[in-house]
Amino acid sequence: MSPRPAPDLDRRRDQITATARELAEAEGWAAVTMRRLAKELGATQPVLYSAFPDGRQSLVDAVALSGFTEIAATLESVPPEPAARMRAYLDFATRHPRLYEAMFALPSGLEFGASSSPEPLRRAFAAIQAAFPGADARAEVAWAALHGLATLQAGGRLPASRAQARVEHLDKMLARAESTG
8 A cells, every 4th residue: 555645735725725715705704714614625624724723813814915916916917007006906905805804904913014024915015116106105105095995995984986086086195295295
């Protein structure tokens, strides 16, 4: 009898991460438990913990990292003009509300704004920075404003009918601040 092949841990992590994301988008993050994921995947909980030894938190962080990779690619796919990148950012947040929640609203072990930040976070910030060159603080303020708009829109606190007008106002405000700063 030949020895059993070692499981492909990266593939297992990817499968668990994708299933967690699908479940969160369909039913919200409260539905994403290790027990529920094991059932959805036809696996045991120890199998999930072999891929995510720190449990649910490391799984949510993995989903968030995949989101940062996606938002970076989304932003990089449009011209680096501020209005284009802002629209792309807000569209991403609207299309993927639970993913966006994992990226920014759920507790996270991910470190932002440091040299040790994971590459997907640095890449997403670089895509914002390309639209708002100059001091890092300018890009940080733009990102914070976009995050505020995305959060308020996701919560239904801002009318969708004025989304474009908000982008135009933010673009003008940031341009005006740059010209006077």
